[in-house]
Amino acid sequence: MKKTVVLYNPDAVYYTMPLALLAIGSYLDAAKYEVVIIDGRLEKDPFPKIAAALGRHGVCFATTVLTGRPIKDALKQSDAVKAAFPHIPVVWGGWHPSLFPEQTLRASCVDAVVNGQGEIPFAALVDAFSAGKTPEGIKGVSYKLPDGSIVHNDAQTMQDINTFPAFNYNLIDVPAYMKLSGxxxxxxxxxxxxxxxxxxxxxxxxxxxxxxxxxxxxxxxxxxxxxxxxxxxxxxxxxxxxxxxxxxxxxxxxxxxxxxxxxxxxxxxxxxxxxxxxxxxxxxxxxxxxxxxxxxxxxxxxxxxxxxxxxxxxxxxxxxxxxxxxxxxxxxxxxxxxxxxxxxxxxxxxxxxxxxxxxxxxxxxxxxxxxxxxxxxxxxxxxxxxxxxxxxxxxxxxxxxxxxxxxxxxxSDEKIREIENFKFYQHIGWHRRVPGMVQRIARWRLERNNYRFPVERVLKEWLIAPPKMS
Ligand code: B12
Ligand code: SF4
Structure with a gap:
C-alpha cells in the first residue's frame, strides 16, 4: 500500500499553478508514494480534503510559503493538521521558511524546514519519515528535536535542474487554474x-x-x-x-x-x-x-x-x-x-x-x-x-x-500623494477604454506634473474600489 504525501499551497491572490509543489511532488518515487496536492486558492475549506488524504497512510504534510498573507493560511492548516494528526510531521519549504528557518521552527506546528532547492532534501526527508527516522544528516534541512531545540543540517549544493524529472501536471487540475486565471x-x-x-x-x-x-x-x-x-x-x-x-x-x-x-x-x-x-x-x-x-x-x-x-x-x-x-x-x-x-x-x-x-x-x-x-x-x-x-x-x-x-x-506623505496621482493619471492617460477627453486631461496633467484637485481620481475610487494585491 502506498503512503500519502500531502502538499499544500496556501491561499493567495492570482492563480499561478503551484509549480514548487509540482517540482517536489514529481521528484518523489511514485511507486512508493501517492502525492496529493491541495490548493487553498481552489478550495473554500481545504482541511477536510487534507484530513482525508492524510488519513490514507499519511507520511507528512508539507506546504510552500511565500512571505505575507500565505503564512496565515499555512499556519491555519498546519495547526489543524497537528491537532488532528499529532504524529504526522509538518514540513515548510519555499522562500519564507528558507529565509527564516529558525523563526519558522519556533511555531509549534512546524517540525522541519527545507532551505532552498527542494527536490532532493524533501525526497530524503519523506523517505526518512516513512522509515520512522529523524531528518538527522539530510542536507538542506532544519528541524526540531522533541525537546524543542533546533538543528540546522549542512546546506545543500544547488543541483542542475536537468537531472530532475519533468513536472507531473496530472497532480493538479490544470483546467481549473486556466479557468480561474481567465x-x-x-x-x-x-x-x-x-x-x-x-x-x-x-x-x-x-x-x-x-x-x-x-x-x-x-x-x-x-x-x-x-x-x-x-x-x-x-x-x-x-x-x-x-x-x-x-x-x-x-x-x-x-x-x-x-x-x-x-x-x-x-x-x-x-x-x-x-x-x-x-x-x-x-x-x-x-x-x-x-x-x-x-x-x-x-x-x-x-x-x-x-x-x-x-x-x-x-x-x-x-x-x-x-x-x-x-x-x-x-x-x-x-x-x-x-x-x-x-x-x-x-x-x-x-x-x-x-x-x-x-x-x-x-x-x-x-x-x-x-x-x-x-x-x-x-x-x-x-x-x-x-x-x-x-x-x-x-x-x-x-x-x-x-x-x-x-x-x-x-x-514623505506629500511625495506619496504625488506618486499615487502620477500612477493614476499615467494609467488613465493611456488606457484604451478611457474616453478621449479624460485621457487628454490626464496627459496634460502628466506633462506639467500638475495633480492639483484630482477629481477624476476621487470619482474613480468612489465608483471602483482598488484591487486587493496580496
Ligand atoms: C508564481 C509567483 C508568485 C505567485 C504565487 C503562486 C503560488 N504558488 O501561490 C503570486 C503571483 C501569487 C506571487 C505573488 C507575489 N510574489 Co511571487 N513569485 C512567483 C515566482 C515568479 C515563481 C514561483 C514559482 O512557482 N517558482 C517555481 C518553483 C519551482 O521554484 P520555487 O518556488 O523557488 O520552489 C523551489 C524551492 O523554493 C523549494 N520549495 C518551494 N516550496 C516548497 C515547499 C516544500 C514543502 C519544500 C520541501 C520545498 C519547497 O523547492 C522548489 C523546487 O526546487 C517567483 C520567482 C521564481 N522564479 O521562483 C516569485 C517570488 C517567489 N515572489 C516574490 C514576491 C516578492 C512576490 C510578491 C510580493 C510580488 C508583488 N509585488 O506582488 C507577491 C506577494 C506574495 C504574497 N504575499 O501573496 C519573491 C519572493 C517572495 C518571498 N520572499 O516570499 C520571488 C522570489 C520573486 C523575487 N525574486 O522577488 N508570486
Ligand atoms: S538578483 Fe536576479 S532575480 Fe533578483 S532582481 Fe536582480 S536580476 Fe532579478
Missing amino acids: RRQLDYISSQGCRFRCTFCADPFMYKRGWYGFEPKRMGDEIEALWKQYQFEHIHFQDETFFTNTKRVKAVAEEFIARKLPISWFATMRADQGVRLDDEVWKRCKQSGLEKVMIGMEAGTQEMLNWMKKDIKIEHVFDAAEKCIKYDIAINFSIIVGFPGETEESISATLDMVKRLKKMSPKFHMGIFYFKPYPGNPIADELRSKGYTFSESLEEWSNFDYVDSGKSEWI
Whole structure:
C-alpha cells in the first residue's frame, strides 16, 4: 500500500499553478508514494480534503510559503493538521521558511524546514519519515528535536535542474487554474536561480547566484506533450531570468517553431540581456510566439541603479525597449521607489523615465511599487545594523504586505500623494477604454506634473474600489 504525501499551497491572490509543489511532488518515487496536492486558492475549506488524504497512510504534510498573507493560511492548516494528526510531521519549504528557518521552527506546528532547492532534501526527508527516522544528516534541512531545540543540517549544493524529472501536471487540475486565471495559460518554469546580485532581492540569498536552465530539446518535448494534453494558448514562464543564456533562448524558440506550436509566451528579461540578444534571436523569439516580457527597470537614475548593484545602464532599458518596439513585443516594466535614503529628486527622475518609456509604446505597462525592507539581502542587512527592527515571528510576517500602495517609510506623505496621482493619471492617460477627453486631461496633467484637485481620481475610487494585491 502506498503512503500519502500531502502538499499544500496556501491561499493567495492570482492563480499561478503551484509549480514548487509540482517540482517536489514529481521528484518523489511514485511507486512508493501517492502525492496529493491541495490548493487553498481552489478550495473554500481545504482541511477536510487534507484530513482525508492524510488519513490514507499519511507520511507528512508539507506546504510552500511565500512571505505575507500565505503564512496565515499555512499556519491555519498546519495547526489543524497537528491537532488532528499529532504524529504526522509538518514540513515548510519555499522562500519564507528558507529565509527564516529558525523563526519558522519556533511555531509549534512546524517540525522541519527545507532551505532552498527542494527536490532532493524533501525526497530524503519523506523517505526518512516513512522509515520512522529523524531528518538527522539530510542536507538542506532544519528541524526540531522533541525537546524543542533546533538543528540546522549542512546546506545543500544547488543541483542542475536537468537531472530532475519533468513536472507531473496530472497532480493538479490544470483546467481549473486556466479557468480561474481567465486564459488558457500554462505556467512553466524553465530555469532556477539568478546569477545577478541586486541588493533588494532574495534570489542571491536563496540560490547563491547559481543558475540552471533546462536543455531546449527537453523543453520542446515537454511543452509539446503538454500542449497535446491541454491545448493551452499561452505559456507564462515563471523564471527569474529566462534570457540568461542567449544560445539557449534561440534554441528554445527554434524548438517551438520546428514543432509548430500555436502558442504565445511571456518571460522575464533583464534590460542588459535584451541588449545582448542579437536581431536573429529577437526574430526567432517573435516568430515562436514571444508576446510580452517583464523588465525590472527599478529606478530612473544611474546612481540608484549602481547603488542597488543592478548592473545595468539606463541606456540598456531604452535599447531593450526599442528592440521590443521593433519586434512588436509588449513590456511590463517593474519600478521601485522609496529605497532607504533615496531623495525626492531621484524619485522624480524615476517618474520622468516612466513617462518617457510609456510614451514610446502603448504596449508598455509601468508597474510602480514602494520599496519594502525584506531580510535576506544587503539593503535589509544595512537597515538592521542601523537599528531597524524586522518582524520576529510568523504571525507578524503574515501581516507583511509587500504591495500596500500608498505607504512607504522612506517617502514623505506629500511625495506619496504625488506618486499615487502620477500612477493614476499615467494609467488613465493611456488606457484604451478611457474616453478621449479624460485621457487628454490626464496627459496634460502628466506633462506639467500638475495633480492639483484630482477629481477624476476621487470619482474613480468612489465608483471602483482598488484591487486587493496580496
Ligand atoms: C508564481 C509567483 C508568485 C505567485 C504565487 C503562486 C503560488 N504558488 O501561490 C503570486 C503571483 C501569487 C506571487 C505573488 C507575489 N510574489 Co511571487 N513569485 C512567483 C515566482 C515568479 C515563481 C514561483 C514559482 O512557482 N517558482 C517555481 C518553483 C519551482 O521554484 P520555487 O518556488 O523557488 O520552489 C523551489 C524551492 O523554493 C523549494 N520549495 C518551494 N516550496 C516548497 C515547499 C516544500 C514543502 C519544500 C520541501 C520545498 C519547497 O523547492 C522548489 C523546487 O526546487 C517567483 C520567482 C521564481 N522564479 O521562483 C516569485 C517570488 C517567489 N515572489 C516574490 C514576491 C516578492 C512576490 C510578491 C510580493 C510580488 C508583488 N509585488 O506582488 C507577491 C506577494 C506574495 C504574497 N504575499 O501573496 C519573491 C519572493 C517572495 C518571498 N520572499 O516570499 C520571488 C522570489 C520573486 C523575487 N525574486 O522577488 N508570486
Ligand atoms: S532582481 Fe532579478 S536580476 Fe536582480 S538578483 Fe533578483 S532575480 Fe536576479
